[in-house]
Amino acid sequence: MKLTILGAAGVRTPLMIQSILRRQERIGIDELVLMDIDGERLELIGAITQPLELSNEMRFRIQRTTDAAEALKDADFVIATFRVGGIESRRIDERVPLNYGVLGQETTGPGGFAMGMRTIPVLLKYIEQMRQLCPDAWMIDFANPAGMCTEALTRVGGWQRSVGICDGPVEILRLAAAVLKAPMDEISLGYFGLNHLGWIRSVRYQGREYLGEIIALLRQTGGVGGLNIAADLIASLGMIPNEYLYYYYYRRQSVENILRAERSRGEQIAALNLELFEQLQRCRARGDFEGMRQAYFRYLDQRSSSYMQVETGRAPVHGDLERLAAEIAEGEGYAGVALDLIEALVGYKPRQMLLNVPNRGAIHGMSDEDVVEIPAFVHRNAVEPLAVGVVPDHCLGLMKQVKAYERLTVEAAVEGSYQKALTALAIHPLVADYELAKRILADYQREHGAWFPTLR
Numbered sequence: 164m165k166l167t168i169l170g171a172a173g174v175r176t177p178l179m180i181q182s183i184l185r186r187q188e189r190i191g192i193d194e195l196v197l198m199d200i201d202g203e204r205l206e207l208i209g210a211i212t213q214p215l216e217l218s219n220e221m222r223f224r225i226q227r228t229t230d231a232a233e234a235l236k237d238a239d240f241v242i243a244t245f246r247v248g249g250i251e252s253r254r255i256d257e258r259v260p261l262n263y264g265v266l267g268q269e270t271t272g273p274g275g276f277a278m279g280m281r282t283i284p285v286l287l288k289y290i291e292q293m294r295q296l297c298p299d300a301w302m303i304d305f306a307n308p309a310g311m312c313t314e315a316l317t318r319v320g321g322w323q324r325s326v327g328i329c330d331g332p333v334e335i336l337r338l339a340a341a342v343l344k345a346p347m348d349e350i351s352l353g354y355f356g357l358n359h360l361g362w363i364r365s366v367r368y369q370g371r372e373y374l375g376e377i378i379a380l381l382r383q384t385g386g387v388g389g390l391n392i393a394a395d396l397i398a399s400l401g402m403i404p405n406e407y408l409y410y411y412y413y414r415r416q417s418v419e420n421i422l423r424a425e426r427s428r429g430e431q432i433a434a435l436n437l438e439l440f441e442q443l444q445r446c447r448a449r450g451d452f453e454g455m456r457q458a459y460f461r462y463l464d465q466r467s468s469s470y471m472q473v474e475t476g477r478a479p480v481h482g483d484l485e486r487l488a489a490e491i492a493e494g495e496g497y498a499g500v501a502l503d504l505i506e507a508l509v510g511y512k513p514r515q516m517l518l519n520v521p522n523r524g525a526i527h528g529m530s531d532e533d534v535v536e537i538p539a540f541v542h543r544n545a546v547e548p549l550a551v552g553v554v555p556d557h558c559l560g561l562m563k564q565v566k567a568y569e570r571l572t573v574e575a576a577v578e579g580s581y582q583k584a585l586t587a588l589a590i591h592p593l594v595a596d597y598e599l600a601k602r603i604l605a606d607y608q609r610e611h612g613a614w615f616p617t618l619r
């Protein structure tokens with residue numbers, strides 16, 4: 164089995180390699196290809212796991228390359244995890260709308276639009292290569308905005324073997340498992356929505372419904388770290404929203420918080436990255452692999468402990484529930500989701516997962532081709548969306564609106580249409596203003612330069 168990672172110079176790759184190693188037998192891997200357009204950074208990030216790669220524990224080959232064709236040839240699984248334009252582009256994505264008092268965030272609002280505009284053409288180019296080089300491969304999309312990108316892959320690229328993944332829903336599952344003191348595998352989450360726009364309306368374990376009790380517990384404890392939505396709001400909704408719904412339910416507050424902060428999240432991460440790469444270079448120069456490893460884990464710790472702090476303006480709450488969650492955490496995050504999926508697809512272990520796939524009738528009111536984030540049953544070479552049924556009107560309404568924006572963005576990116584790009588931004592619920600949309604779009608075009616598609 165050959166697994167290819169596109170964008171492998173990213174900071175998540177060492178974790179990915181660890182997880183692949185842990186599961187090498189289960190997924191039957193014999194070749195891992197790490198591809199990135201930045202060969203220098205690929206080597207630098209690669210040096211972190213070098214001791215691991217030299218150990219005789221590893222029974223698959225690792226190849227690093229900047230050549231996409233070589234990487235994709237005969238691949239069985241392709242993971243897309245690149246950030247077109249790098250972290251600097253995230254800074255622009257976020258800062259431009261903030262200048263107009265509109266949310267500036269990686270995936271939600273105009274930031275997601277700009278990221279989609281840059282990412283989709285690149286993804287579709289890879290798909291063209293894959294048609295020749297690995298026509299049966301599965302495309303697993305980590306690249307954000309994951310829902311919109313998966314929509315481009317399936318609807319425009321026609322690549323039916325595409326699945327978009329996110330670690331968000333799994334984190335909720337982890338929390339539920341901690342509260343119920345139950346194994347994650349045995350809990351079934353009733354979850355529906357779009358990527359970064361979903362709700363949990365059921366938590367079942369051993370044939371019983373537990374959501375009501377979990378909500379009551381959240382109210383009692385006043386919430387839990389990492390979940391920034393008030394327990395009272397959760398109780399009123401009768402559902403637990405995905406953390407990204409914070410930007411909708413706290414529309415003004417989130418913008419105010421970010422504006423008040425010294426740096427946006429993208430700016431914060433740009434600084435963290437810079438520091439990490441300097442440390443890695445210094446350590447590598449003196450052959451200090453332990454130093455590299457330590458710098459890397461310090462970085463991950465800083466990044467995860469500051470997650471969503473700028474946006475919510477809060478210090479992490481160290482409640483009891485969080486301690487519980489930490490206790491049973493498997494610590495595989497993103498990589499765990501990708502590998503669970505691959506394990507199921509190779510036929511090692513069928514499982515139910517929360518994935519981004521075409522709706523095909525699952526949620527009433529959404530079109531068959533709309534990519535939604537829902538439970539799906541994954542087994543050998545197949546991903547089958549499970550029925551969700553009717554969902555509350557206020558959720559469906561928001562999903563339809565955001566889906567229309569996503570579809571327009573995909574079309575704008577593919578066709579290079581100015582009109583569609585502008586309309587996409589103007590109808591986004593967090594913009595909802597034609598004049599603002601025009602200015603934001605103009606700034607993106609100017610500041611992103613060649614990374615942004617040319618619009619006519």
Ligand code: G6P
Binds near residue numbers: 329330331466467
């Ligand atoms: C979560 C989301 C990802 C997103 C990431 C951003 O994990 O599911 O889609 O990219 O957060 O985290 P960051 O540390 O970059 O702000």
Ligand code: MN
Binds near residue numbers: 309329330331359
């Ligand atoms: Mn995500």
